[in-house]
Amino acid sequence: MSQSTTLLFGLPGVRVQRVQVGEFGARIVHVITAAEVLPGCPECGVVSTSVKGHASITPRDIPYGEREIAVIWHKRRWRCRESACERATFTESIPEVPPRQRTTGRLRRGIAAAVADSARSVSEVASAFGVTWPTANTAVTEAGNVELGEPEPTAVLGIDETRRGRPRWTQDPVSTRWVRTDAWDTGFVDLAGEQGLLGQIEGRTSACVVEWLNERTPAFRAAIAFVAIDPAAVYAKAITTPGLLPNAVLVVDHFHIVAPANAAVTKVRRRVIWEQHGRRGRKLDPAWANRRRLLTARERLSEKAFAAMWNSVIDSEPSGQVISAWIAKEQLRGVLALARTGADRSQIYAKLYGFYRWCARAEIEELATLATTIETWCPAIAEFIDTGITNARTEGINRLIKQVKRSACGFRNVENSHRRIRLHATRKHRAATAASRALPAQL
Ligand SMILES: [Zn+2]
Numbered sequence: 001m002s003q004s005t006t007l008l009f010g011l012p013g014v015r016v017q018r019v020q021v022g023e024f025g026a027r028i029v030h031v032i033t034a035a036e037v038l039p040g041c042p043e044c045g046v047v048s049t050s051v052k053g054h055a056s057i058t059p060r061d062i063p064y065g066e067r068e069i070a071v072i073w074h075k076r077r078w079r080c081r082e083s084a085c086e087r088a089t090f091t092e093s094i095p096e097v098p099p100r101q102r103t104t105g106r107l108r109r110g111i112a113a114a115v116a117d118s119a120r121s122v123s124e125v126a127s128a129f130g131v132t133w134p135t136a137n138t139a140v141t142e143a144g145n146v147e148l149g150e151p152e153p154t155a156v157l158g159i160d161e162t163r164r165g166r167p168r169w170t171q172d173p174v175s176t177r178w179v180r181t182d183a184w185d186t187g188f189v190d191l192a193g194e195q196g197l198l199g200q201i202e203g204r205t206s207a208c209v210v211e212w213l214n215e216r217t218p219a220f221r222a223a224i225a226f227v228a229i230d231p232a233a234v235y236a237k238a239i240t241t242p243g244l245l246p247n248a249v250l251v252v253d254h255f256h257i258v259a260p261a262n263a264a265v266t267k268v269r270r271r272v273i274w275e276q277h278g279r280r281g282r283k284l285d286p287a288w289a290n291r292r293r294l295l296t297a298r299e300r301l302s303e304k305a306f307a308a309m310w311n312s313v314i315d316s317e318p319s320g321q322v323i324s325a326w327i328a329k330e331q332l333r334g335v336l337a338l339a340r341t342g343a344d345r346s347q348i349y350a351k352l353y354g355f356y357r358w359c360a361r362a363e364i365e366e367l368a369t370l371a372t373t374i375e376t377w378c379p380a381i382a383e384f385i386d387t388g389i390t391n392a393r394t395e396g397i398n399r400l401i402k403q404v405k406r407s408a409c410g411f412r413n414v415e416n417s418h419r420r421i422r423l424h425a426t427r428k429h430r431a432a433t434a435a436s437r438a439l440p441a442q443l
Contacts (some may be wrong), residue, residue: 006034011061011104013037013094014073026068033075033092041080042099043087048078052089060103060131062110068130071104073097103135111136112143116423117431119403137416144419147426151198151216153223156191157248159235160394161204162401164417185418186235187401188212189394191228196429197397200418209238213245224248228391230256231377252380253390254336261329262295264370268325269294271366272317286312287322294322298330324362328370331355335381340388348385352378400425 005016014031022028033039038047056074063069075092096105107129114125115136126136164183171178184204189197201212213221221244228251229235239250269291273281281288293301293309301309313322335351352374359371374381384390404421 011071011096011106013096017074022070024068026070027065028070028072030072030074032073033094037092037094039076039078039090039092041078041082041085041087041090042093043090044080044082044085046080046082046085048080048090050079050081051076052079053077055091057097057102059097059101060107060129060135062104062107063129103131103139107131108139108142111139112423115140115420116143116427119400119407119424121407122420124407140420140423141416144423148419148422151188151190151195151220152193153217153220154190154192154195154198155223155225156228156389157198157224157226158189158191158228158391158394159209159239160187160189160230160391160398161185161232162187162200162398164202164414165405186212187394187397189391189397191226191389191391191393194429194433195426197400197422197425200421202414204232204234206234206238206241209235210241210244213238221245222247226251226383226387226389228253228389228394229380230391231260231373231380236380249383250380251383251387251389252377253384253392254339255390255392257336257374257377257381257384258329258333260370260373261332264366265294265322265325265329266291267366268364269322272319272321276317286316294326297333321362321364324358324364325367328355328358328362328367331358332370332374336385339385343385345382348382397425397429400428 005019006014009016009029009031011031013034015034017030017032020028020030039049040047053076054074055077056072058070058072061069061071077089077091079089080087091099093099097103111125111129111131114120114128115122122136122140123133126133129136162185164185167180167182169178169180183202185200185202186204186208187197187200199212201208224245225247227239227245227248229239231252236250239245239248269287270281273279273285273287277285281291283289287294290309290313293305294313298306310323313326314320317323331351332355335348335355338348338351355374356371359367401421404424405417
């Protein structure tokens with residue numbers, strides 16, 4: 001057979017001997033070990049020249065062309081003649097098909113790429129490549145073991161929760177009551193470097209965050225200067241565990257402060273309509289009709305839209321509670337607008353004081369609650385204003401996580417789920433950072 005066929009087949013370490021057409025037109029490629037692969041004993045490394053016999057294996061390979069392709073590798077069995085070696089015989093092996101492996105390396109890489117890059121499900125990829133689910137899953141696991149090492153230290157760590165699957169209802173055998181259980185994962189993201197998703201752990205408690213961090217190296221924990229979280233007491237408790245993260249400072253970002261302020265506006269609006277009409281809001285209620293404008297940032301409303309919103313809410317609601325809540329939200333946004341302006345603490349606190357005073361004078365329960373929340377998280381908010389660190393990157397990663405979950409139609413095995421998600425997120429992240437680096441500097 002010509003050298004060209006071997007080149008075309010392209011599996012390193014073997015030479016194509018002949019190609020035969022089998023049943024139903026399937027091509028059968030007979031290969032032998034390439035001459036440059038010396039028959040060295042895997043035990044002692046001594047090259048043997050004594051052939052003991054032959055053995056052939058049929059490793060699964062990547063699809064090539066429209067019809068099936070089968071590979072038969074005719075190997076030789078060698079005697080180890082090294083007197084000090086305990087191994088009597090060995091067969092030839094090549095890096096692409098190590099001993100006891102039933103698939104070629106390029107097939108396993110192809111499967112892992114299909115699953116990890118495109119977020120396709122393991123079962124779909126398995127059938128596309130003509131292998132069983134366990135074979136495909138093993139290929140993905142191997143890629144994970146190679147590519148997903150221990151996270152490198154990062155200065156900024158983001159922590160966020162994601163729901164895993166749908167809520168489940170289980171019946172308590174004693175009380176016979178049905179209880180809802182939500183499966184949650186906590187994700188850890190590199191917000192300073194280019195590692196993307198660093199890992200996930202089952203659950204969203206303080207204990208599981210501590211557990212994940214304790215599994216990292218002391219150098220990893222010591223390197224963390226900032227931890228960005230949403231204002232969740234359990235995460236804050238974990239981060240401030242004495243001695244766990246000696247150099248870390250908590251940061252709560254813009255998005256996670258505006259969210260409770262918007263929620264307070266909505267709660268006041270709903271309550272006021274109930275008090276006025278004894279029912280839920282309708283189109284004819286100005287506060288309901290303006291519900292989206294009430295949540296839009298002031299500077300993003302046109303003068304006309306702002307005036308329409310303001311006037312109709314004021315006219316329809318004489319107690320002024322809805323507009324008071326809106327003003328509180330905008331005051332808080334004013335505090336956050338100081339981010340990365342170099343504002344010092346006295347400027348931050350002066351603006352915050354205006355917000356607190358407004359909430360106190362309004363005598364609205366929802367605003368009192370909001371002010372208490374902001375007060376609790378005040379140091380972490382001030383850190384955000386100083387550093388501008390945000391957890392926004394975790395939002396992008398949560399989108400990738402959803403892609404994987406959607407394709408998998410639910411995971412039964414948490415470890416498989418975490419590996420696939422991290423592989424997908426890491427590969428996407430690397431592709432994105434490589435693409436942005438490739439852009440010309442002037443862009
Ligand atoms: Zn040997």
